[in-house]
Amino acid sequence: MLPMDPTKKISFQRLISEGDLVIVYERHDHMKAVKVCCGSVLQNRFGVFQHTDWIGKPFGSKVLSNKGGFVYLLAPTPELWTLVLSHRTQILYIVDISFVISYLEIVPGCLILESGTGSGSLTTSLARAVAPYGHVYTFDFHEQRAALAREDFEKTGLSSLITVEVRDIQGGGFPENFCGLADSVFLDLPQPWLAIPSAGKMLKQDGVLCSFSPCIEQVQRSCESLRTNFTDIRTFEVLLRSYEVQEGRRECTGDDEGDPLGSLPCKRKQCSSGRSNGKEKSDVHTVMVRPCSEARGHTGYLTFARLKCL
Structure with missing residues (x-):
């Protein structure tokens, strides 16, 4: 095994120091990124917080x-950074990101090509996946x-693992110096079929490509282009349904027949005054689970393909 490069080691098992980026967590749906500076304060609904503390x-x-x-x-992990970063473009969220990293078979030491960079949500997770020996080269025409994006990667301490370049991949393809070197390629482009021939040249034998597209028409054209040099072409739509778990109270009459939850232990019941139809009523403490009312639906389609072996 190669010796670890200390400049590429990602570890959050350390103490907070001045200049660090921290994620200030109020609740699961309310967080913000803050740079720690002596003499500065954070004010929110809970009061005033001194950075010095x-x-x-x-x-x-x-x-x-x-x-x-x-x-x-909290430490600025890729998962938390995705929730607080500035949206310069539409971003990928963890449900898609985890699927991408798994199906692209990304492990420490991989060399990854990405286009386009956008807000850097996926790039951050790619960098952690290839650390400490790999590298992510990401391209954006803007x-x-x-x-x-470079500034953000500096803030999160990932700049040694990520190189950001300005390049129109759809128009000019990937740089020729990466030919046959990339383990995986990820495309998030309006017309990915224009970049697929170049991406095929960049991949190692048996390398994997992924293209993210919000519209099925883009997927169709991409698959047509992939057939030339790729095999095992598959498209997925990853949908996540989250649930709310809350403790609550419900009134029952003591007759548990027909109760889908079954009979509850007596020690969890608190009797109240009054009877209903001759049956004693009680308030039952229970845990209620229901789907979240604001579930995120379709984000896009993920198309994967493997480079044909010669």
């Missing part, structure tokens, strides 16, 4: 405000967007 604490710490309110200081 954060320095020296380990990531994951619970810190108090001047009013006694609290937040948690110069300002590429510059902002």
Whole structure:
């Protein structure tokens, strides 16, 4: 095994210091990224938090405000960064990202080509997947967007694993110096079929390509282009349904027949006054589970293909 390069080691088992990026966690749907600076403060509905009080604490710490309110200081993992980053473009979320990394067979040491960079949500997770020996080369035709992505990767400590370049992959293809070197290629482009021939040249034998497209018409044209040099072409739509879990109370009459939950232990019941149809009523503490009312639906289609062996 090659010796580990300390400049590429990703570890959050350390103490917070000035200049670090932390994710301030209020609740699962309310977080923000904050750079720690001596003398600075964070104000929210829980009070005023002094950055100086954060320095020296380990990531994951619970810190108090001047009013006694609290937040948690979390490490900027790719999963959390995806939830707080600035949306310069539509982004991929964890449900798609995890599927992509798995089906592209990405492991530490891989060389990955990506186009386009966008807001850098996927790029961040790719970098962690290839660390500490691999590298992600990501391309975007928009110069300002590429510059902002570089800044974000500096903030999250991943710049040694990611190279951002300005290039029109649809028009000019990938740089020729990557021919036959890439383990995987990921495309998030309006017309991915224009970049597929170039992507095929970049891949190693048996390498895997993935194309993300929001519309099925894009998938159809991409698959037509893939047939020339690729095999095992498959398209997926990954849908996630999350549930809310809450403790609640419900009234019952003591007759559990027909109750889909079955009979509940007596020690979990609290009797209340009154009877219903001659039966004693009671309030039952129980855990209620139901689908979230605001579930994220279709994001896009993921098309995978493997380069044909010569």
